[in-house]
Amino acid sequence: MEFLGILLPIFLIFGIGYIGQKTIGFDVRNLSTMALYLLSPVLVFRTFYGIELQWTHLYMFLYCMGLFLSLVLLTTLIGRAKGYNTPETCGMILASVFMNGGNYGVPLVLFVFGNEGLDYAVFLMVVQALLMSTMGVYYAAKGSPEGGGVRSALTAVRRVPVAYGVLVGLAFTWLGVPLSEPILQAVDLVANATIPIIMIVLGMQLAQISIRKLKLEKLSYSLSLKMLVSPAIALVITLLLPVEPMLKQIMILIAAMPTAANTTLLALQFQTDADFVSSATLISTSLSVITLPLLMFWLV
Numbered sequence: 001m002e003f004l005g006i007l008l009p010i011f012l013i014f015g016i017g018y019i020g021q022k023t024i025g026f027d028v029r030n031l032s033t034m035a036l037y038l039l040s041p042v043l044v045f046r047t048f049y050g051i052e053l054q055w056t057h058l059y060m061f062l063y064c065m066g067l068f069l070s071l072v073l074l075t076t077l078i079g080r081a082k083g084y085n086t087p088e089t090c091g092m093i094l095a096s097v098f099m100n101g102g103n104y105g106v107p108l109v110l111f112v113f114g115n116e117g118l119d120y121a122v123f124l125m126v127v128q129a130l131l132m133s134t135m136g137v138y139y140a141a142k143g144s145p146e147g148g149g150v151r152s153a154l155t156a157v158r159r160v161p162v163a164y165g166v167l168v169g170l171a172f173t174w175l176g177v178p179l180s181e182p183i184l185q186a187v188d189l190v191a192n193a194t195i196p197i198i199m200i201v202l203g204m205q206l207a208q209i210s211i212r213k214l215k216l217e218k219l220s221y222s223l224s225l226k227m228l229v230s231p232a233i234a235l236v237i238t239l240l241l242p243v244e245p246m247l248k249q250i251m252i253l254i255a256a257m258p259t260a261a262n263t264t265l266l267a268l269q270f271q272t273d274a275d276f277v278s279s280a281t282l283i284s285t286s287l288s289v290i291t292l293p294l295l296m297f298w299l300v
Helices: 002-023 028-048 055-082 086-097 101-113 115-142 149-157 161-175 181-207 216-240 245-255 262-270 274-299
Strands: none
Touching (some): 002 101, 002 181, 002 274, 028 115, 028 161, 055 086, 055 115, 055 216, 055 245, 086 115, 086 216, 086 262, 086 274, 101 115, 101 181, 115 161, 181 274, 216 274, 245 274
């Protein structure tokens, strides 16, 4: 019950966005763009301003890459074994590989581990955002009727605002650029607003998802990879990395997050099995009410 109490406020905030979208209706794409381009970079800047890069950050990067490559390999093998075509396989990669570490994972880590774990979660979110904006775009474009995802992926890399938040934060730190108290207060105000706003936006995104012609077999593979296999792989990786126990717990918890809502936007934009990806996003987010408390009970 304690863990359900942790998830309850998160889903209540999701619910605000969901109800608002159903009753009033907002331009979710613009709100999502605002959160991505205006708010998230400030949160990331605050995380990296004054940071001292350590071996732990390298280990977190290696963890993200290892988890990503393992899930892509497994998903591709399943696609070939089942005879899925390119759009179906790419859609399954979008649904199975990219987790909602930003507007779900970060607030959950904050609720469970406090501010001490928040910096870890934000760093992991940054790496995952880079993967989403490069390899996520690549697979979405590869599965589209037009194909040719490499150019789209390279173009997207230059437009990732989160990356610039990292670079500016590190540059200010290494150059010793001081920030006045009013500026720091402004940064804190925007950074503190980022998490609840992106949670509300996720609720709005979920309100727009519809389930059509469920592909139950394919969906079962995707959900198994996302919610069972992914945290198991994360557990193996954490056993190989010399990081503190709390970070290991956060890594495993992040790996068990449901499908990232932005994968639905990518699938719709590139017409890459969008119905399947949106179904996986909605169902995995709903199932996380059951799977995450069980995992937290075992971890914490």
